[in-house]
Amino acid sequence: xxxxxxxxxxxxxxxxxxxxxxxxxxxxxxxxxxxxxxxxxxxxxxxxxxxxxxxxxxxxxxxxxxxxxxxxxxxxxxxxxxxxxxxxxxxxxxxxxxxxxxxxxxxxxxxxxxxxxxxxxxxxxxxxxxxxxxxxxxxxxxxxxxxxxxxxxxxxxxxxxxxxxxxxxxxxxxxxxxxxxxxxxxxxxxxxxxxxxxxxxxxxxxxxxxxxxxxxxxxxxxxxxxxxxxxxxxxxxxxxxxxxxxxxxxxxxxxxxxxxxxx
Amino acid sequence: xxxxxxxxxxxxxxxxxxxxxxxxxxxxxxxxxxxxxxxxxxxxxxxxxxxxxxxxxxxxxxxxxxxxxxxxxxxxxxxxxxxxxxxxxxxxxxxxxxxxxxxxxxxxxxxxxxxxxxxxxxxxxxxxxxxxxxxxxxxxxxxxxxxxxxxxxxxxxxxxxxxxxxxxxxxxxxxxxxxxxxxxxxxxxxxxxxxxxxxxxxxxxxxxxxxxxxxxxxxxxxxxxxxxxxxxxxxxxxxxxxxxxxxxxxxxxxxxxxxxxxxxxxxxxxxxxxxxxxxxxxxxxxxxxxxxxxxxxxxxxxxxxxxxxxxxxxxxxxxxxxxxxxxxxxxxxxxxxxxxxxxxxxxxxxxxxxxxxxxxxxxxxxxxxxxxxxxxxxxxxxxxxxxxxxxxxxxxxxxxxxxxxxxxxxxxxxxxxxxxxxxxxxxxxxxxxxxxxxxxxxxxxxxxxxxxxxxxxxxxxxxxxxxxxxxxxxxxxxxxxxxxxxxxxxxxxxxxxxxxx
Numbered sequence: 001x002x003x004x005x006x007x008x009x010x011x012x013x014x015x016x017x018x019x020x021x022x023x024x025x026x027x028x029x030x031x032x033x034x035x036x037x038x039x040x041x042x043x044x045x046x047x048x049x050x051x052x053x054x055x056x057x058x059x060x061x062x063x064x065x066x067x068x069x070x071x072x073x074x075x076x077x078x079x080x081x082x083x084x085x086x087x088x089x090x091x092x093x094x095x096x097x098x099x100x101x102x103x104x105x106x107x108x109x110x111x112x113x114x115x116x117x118x119x120x121x122x123x124x125x126x127x128x129x130x131x132x133x134x135x136x137x138x139x140x141x142x143x144x145x146x147x148x149x150x151x152x153x154x155x156x157x158x159x160x161x162x163x164x165x166x167x168x169x170x171x172x173x174x175x176x177x178x179x180x181x182x183x184x185x186x187x188x189x190x191x192x193x194x195x196x197x198x199x200x201x202x203x204x205x206x207x208x209x210x211x212x213x214x215x216x217x218x219x220x221x222x223x224x225x226x227x228x229x230x231x232x233x234x235x236x237x238x239x240x241x242x243x244x245x246x247x248x249x250x251x252x253x254x255x256x257x258x259x260x261x262x263x
Numbered sequence: 264x265x266x267x268x269x270x271x272x273x274x275x276x277x278x279x280x281x282x283x284x285x286x287x288x289x290x291x292x293x294x295x296x297x298x299x300x301x302x303x304x305x306x307x308x309x310x311x312x313x314x315x316x317x318x319x320x321x322x323x324x325x326x327x328x329x330x331x332x333x334x335x336x337x338x339x340x341x342x343x344x345x346x347x348x349x350x351x352x353x354x355x356x357x358x359x360x361x362x363x364x365x366x367x368x369x370x371x372x373x374x375x376x377x378x379x380x381x382x383x384x385x386x387x388x389x390x391x392x393x394x395x396x397x398x399x400x401x402x403x404x405x406x407x408x409x410x411x412x413x414x415x416x417x418x419x420x421x422x423x424x425x426x427x428x429x430x431x432x433x434x435x436x437x438x439x440x441x442x443x444x445x446x447x448x449x450x451x452x453x454x455x456x457x458x459x460x461x462x463x464x465x466x467x468x469x470x471x472x473x474x475x476x477x478x479x480x481x482x483x484x485x486x487x488x489x490x491x492x493x494x495x496x497x498x499x500x501x502x503x504x505x506x507x508x509x510x511x512x513x514x515x516x517x518x519x520x521x522x523x524x525x526x527x528x529x530x531x532x533x534x535x536x537x538x539x540x541x542x543x544x545x546x547x548x549x550x551x552x553x554x555x556x557x558x559x560x561x562x563x564x565x566x567x568x569x570x571x572x573x574x575x576x577x578x579x580x581x582x583x584x585x586x587x588x589x590x591x592x593x594x595x596x597x598x599x600x601x602x603x604x605x606x607x608x609x610x611x612x613x614x615x616x617x618x619x620x621x622x623x624x625x626x627x628x629x630x631x632x633x634x635x636x637x638x639x640x641x642x643x644x645x646x647x648x649x650x651x652x653x654x655x656x657x658x659x660x661x662x663x664x665x666x667x668x669x670x671x672x673x674x675x676x677x678x679x680x681x682x683x684x685x686x687x688x689x690x691x692x693x694x695x696x697x698x699x700x701x702x703x704x705x706x707x708x709x710x711x712x713x714x715x716x717x718x719x720x721x722x723x724x725x726x727x728x729x730x731x732x733x734x735x736x737x738x739x740x741x742x743x744x745x746x747x748x749x750x751x752x753x754x755x756x757x758x759x760x761x762x763x764x
Contacts (some may be wrong), residue, residue, distance in 0.1 A: 012618065031591065033618050075615070080620040101444060186614035186621055200679035 001054035001151060001171075003045040005104055006128065007038040007073060008117035010068040015032035016199050022092035037116025040074075040177050044146060045114050046077045046214060047182070055079045057108055059098055061089060068195045070200045073194035076185055082108065086204035091220030098130030099217050103208040112154070113174040117142050139174040140167055144181055183243050237256075299496045301760055304371045304389050307347040311368060315350050315392070323351040323398065333395045334375065335386065338440075341643060342383025342727045345364040346373070346393040353398050355472060355480060355511040361492050362509065363478030365392060365757055372476070373759050374505035376417065376444030377602040380725030381644055384451065384504045386760045389583045394509060396446045402426055403512070403595070409486045410517045411469055416446025416510050423515075432517040435461030437553075438722070446510050452502030454722035456553040456629075459679035460587075461518070463722065466499045467530050470514035475507075487512055499748065504724050504758060505759040507752040521587035525594040526550065526625055529605045530578030534558060536653035537580040540608035541678045546582065547600045554679030555629060556658075561636065565628040568635035574621070578611055583629055585622075632675050641689035643701055644726075647712035648721030651662050651681040659712045661685055668704040670697075679763050682721030709736070725763045732764070 012031040014189035019026050019036070045056045054130050058073040060066050061084040070081035094099060105113060127142070127182055132139030147166070150156035157166045159178055169175075205218055216222055242249055282336050291563075307326070316324045325331065326348040335345040352358045365372045371391030378385055386574045387393050400417035405427060412427060412434065421441035425436050436448060438455035447453070449471070454463040455530070470484035483497035484490055500507055531537035537556050558580050560574050575581075582605070587595040595617075601612040616622045636642060649657055658674060665672040668694065676684040685691060687704045709719065719725065719732045734742060745764045749756070 036618075036620055100762070123286045183574055183624065186616055189527075189613035189615055190606065191612075192615070 001048060001052050001111045001149075002109060003048060003054060003056050003112045003114060004108060004110045005038070005042045005045045005056060005058045005073070005078070006101060006113065006131070007042065007060045008035040008116075008136065009060065009062050009069045009154070010035045010119055010120050010121040018232060024060065026069070026212050034072055035116050035119045035121075036178065037118060037177070038069075039116075040179055040181050041114040041116050041175075042073055042076060042078065043182045043184040044143075044175075045112075046114070046185070047184070048146070048149050052151065054111070055080070057081065057110075058083065059101065059104055059108070061092075061097060061104075064202070067200050067202075070263055071192075071195070072187055074195035074198055075187035075189075077188075077191065080201075084204075084208075086180050087219075088205040088215065091223060092218065093223035093225035094124050094126040094130055094213055095224060096218055096220075096222035098127050098134055100208065101127070101133045101221060102134035104203060107203075107208065110169050111151075113172075114207045115136075115175040115176045117178050125176070128174060131173035135172075135174070137172045137174055138169050138175070140169055140186045141176045143175045143177045146175075146181070189247045280616030293562055296560045301389070301756065303369060304388065304757070304760070305369050307370060311364075311370065312348060314364055315348060315361065318353050318364065319350050319357050320587070323353065325349040325351075330571070334378070334395070335382040337378050337383060337385050338727075339381045339383065339643065339728070340641075342386045342388065342389040344386050344388040344390060344410045347397055349393040351395050351398040351528050355474060356511050357735060358394065358399075358474045358511050359478040359480055361394060361581060362474055362476050364759075366476050366478070366755055369755060371760050372757055373510050374446075374450070376450075377442055379440045379443045379447065380451065380642035380726060381477060381646070381723045382720070382728040384726030384759070384762055385447070386725050386727060388727055389545045390556055391757075393717065395511075396444060396511075399446075399511065405430060405432070406486065409488075410519075411486050412517055414445055414513055414514045414515060416444060416449070416513065418445045419431070419443070420445060420448060428520055431520050433461075433520045434515055435467055435518055436464045439633060441537060441630075443588055444476075445513060445515070446731050448499055449510050449513055449546050450504050451722065451724035454677070454680070454682060456555060456585075456599045456677065458677065458682075458722075459554060460550050460552045465498065465613060468497070468501055469516050471497050471500055471510055472512035473508040474511055476755065476758045480511075481508070484514065488516075494713065499752075502724070504726060504763050506749060507758065507764050509758075511701060522589045523591060523594045524587045524622065525598050526586075526622045527582075527584040527598060527601060527605070528575060528614040529582040530581070530611040530614070531580045531609065532578065532611060534580040534658055535655050537582050538658060538678055540582060540605055540610065540656075541570065542610045542652060544582075544601050545679075547604050549586065549600055550681065551584050551597075551601065553583065553585040553677075555676065556678040557581050557583065557629065557632065557672070557675045559675050561632050562628060563746075564638075564673075565631045568638055569627065569631050570626070571627070574616075574624050575614055581612075583625055585626075604664055626697070629675075633686075636673055636686050636688065641697070642686045644723070645685040645687070645705060645708045645712070646682070646723040646729075647685070647709065647717045648680070648682040649712060649715045649717035651679070653715040653717070654678060654681050656712060657683055657715055657717070661708065664704050664707045664711075667707070668700045669699045670704050677721070681717075705732075727762055730763065 009032045012033045017026045023174050049056050056078045058070050058078045060069050064085050113120045115128040142154055143156045144159045145157040153168050153170050155168045157164050233239045334349045336343050371389040373387040373393050375385035375393050375395045396417040397415040399415035401415045420443050423434050437456050437457040438453040438456050448464050452464050473481045566573050586594050588594040598731050605613050616625050661672045662673050671688040674685040718727050719736045725733045749764050
């Protein structure tokens with residue numbers, strides 16, 4: 001089975017400061033790591049490879065230093081890696097990112113694509129499903145268990161919040177996975193040394209298309225989303241504790257809700 | 264009150280059965296050994312209770328009801344004794360008044376923190392008063408210029424760690440039990456996982472305020488980084504398990520918080536290989552914060568207990584190593600040097616936990632080892648410490664003891680400083696068989712520990728349960744001096760009677 005795992009480099013802590021003037025995240029001097037959800041995706045891929053055989057390729061998009069997440073995937077057992085890095089890709093929203101990734105996925109060739117359910121910096125959870133749509137393959141999001149894998153189909157359970165859904169999905173397909181799926185293995189120092197000189201393929205726009213007019217699908221030009229402002233949400237939580245008989249409390253709650261609705 | 268008194272009496276019987284009789288306690292040889300009076304303690308009268316209430320306030324005195332049971336044991340549950348009253352003083356003055364009153368009335372007083380001990384040190388085996396310091400739980404001062412924290416004894420270790428780390432400081436001692444109080448840590452000279460680099464509690468205490476049984480208050484040491492001024496009385500109280508005085512305030516040493524930590528999980532084909540790799544790690548010239556060892560069974564137990572998977576369970580034995588430094592580059596080069604040393608020493612691999620999530624997956628499990636082993640079972644422990652280079656022999660010997668006595672034995676601990684935690688586990692062994700086999704196993708383990716040049720306790724203390732082994736382990740001359748010290752500080756023997764010496 002040919003498996004592609006989507007990985008993203010994210011800031012190491014969730015406490016990234018926001019530049020109040022430019023409305024962007026202050027990434028300078030912030031250390032990076034692999035998006036934690038993607039490690040579960042990679043773990044799932046490596047286990048499937050052990051089970052049914054095949055090959056695991058990691059695919060990332062980002063600045064040149066994002067090579068680190070591919071190197072890390074090598075030290076966990078990935079067979080090959082591709083980094084999509086080009087100025088033309090910069091400023092991509094989830095649509096342009098999905099487009100770029102889907103182009104690369106087609107070029108690599110695949111049976112299965114696995115991604116983390118979301119990234120810890122963007123939190124949109126859109127890129128995985130977006131890629132599946134552009135590739136015109138079925139996808140299952142929030143996968144928490146993979147029960148069965150054959151070369152033709154997968155049986156997976158996904159977490160819909162209120163309920164779990166067990167689905168058989170034909171291959172080729174795309175999964176996005178939750179943290180409940182597995183405990184990712186740790187990078188191996190032995191493998192790290194062995195893969196020290198293993199190449200990481202770096203592809204730019206020209207590697208994905210020969211059509212010059214395709215520019216409008218990549219990067220900022222391909223992004224209908226405009227971020228006007230980034231801000232930390234104000235955390236406002238008012239807590240009141242009411243005491244009284246059930247009857248009194250029900251009446252009070254009724255009036256409270258009615259009043260709140262009227263506002 | 265009548266009911267509690269009967270409980271106290273029956274508790275003595277139980278203790279006699281479990282631990283042999285008091286008659287064995289003065290047989291350590293030397294005629295000059297001071298005799299410690301363990302008789303004639305007064306039981307608490309209604310009037311005594313009223314006096315305690317007058318000193319602390321009625322809300323800070325507990326003398327009946329189901330809560331009393333909580334103060335009749337520690338975490339190991341093997342030593343029991345029901346207090347006649349538990350008092351929760353809030354000031355040094357109150358502690359002083361309680362002790363002065365108890366001395367005058369000859370009432371036994373057992374100091375206690377949060378009761379997380381493992382040797383019965385905080386259990387009132389003679390009834391009387393339990394003096395619980397949990398309401399003296401203020402962090403009084405963090406001195407950024409002298410790098411000290413001044414705290415009351417009831418501050419929890421986890422509160423102290425969180426508070427100082429937010430300010431960019433490290434309080435180095437890191438025993439697994441984070442709900443222990445600082446007072447308890449000081450009284451047992453707790454060690455923990457960072458001892459290899461930063462020493463034990465004793466190395467991180469600068470000053471103490473102590474109340475003697477007479478009620479006298481002593482200020483020992485202070486914010487000084489050095490002190491060669493006379494005998495170190497302060498150090499006599501550290502590790503004294505509440506037998507000499509009650510700690511009411513401590514000045515602790517802080518360090519700048521290292522900015523980065525990185526952990527390694529190193530699988531080995533055998534425990535012997537894992538332990539023998541430790542000196543090779545140390546010979547790299549890098550001093551890790553921690554070097555722990557664990558076997559797969561204990562890791563499985565922690566997985567079940569936490570309901571979380573450990574990152575690797577394919578090998579029989581593991582070393583858990585953590586380094587600290589101030590930059591990614593620094594900890595990475597440490598990792599490489601230690602990684603190479605481990606591979607040379609025969610490690611299957613060296614697994615890198617470089618992010619917070621990865622480190623948490625390892626250390627959360629390590630933190631749960633004891634609770635996981637104890638969960639749903641009866642256990643007793645041996646906390647012996649041997650010279651670092653003998654630890655492999657001791658671990659291998661535990662397997663022989665297990666075979667010979669027919670009890671399951673699991674161990675884990677501080678490979679980096681020769682301190683082993685060996686747990687003898689009951690499973691489904693019937694009552695009388697269990698006591699017999701447990702005693703046999705313990706005797707063998709401590710004998711071996713002594714043969715390897717070890718000491719009875721590395722960090723949990725002697726308390727009640729390990730007295731018998733300490734009296735054998737130390738020379739009669741040393742015991743005699745300890746008893747004389749006890750007599751100087753506590754001439755009536757009211758403070759934590761039946762413990763340590």
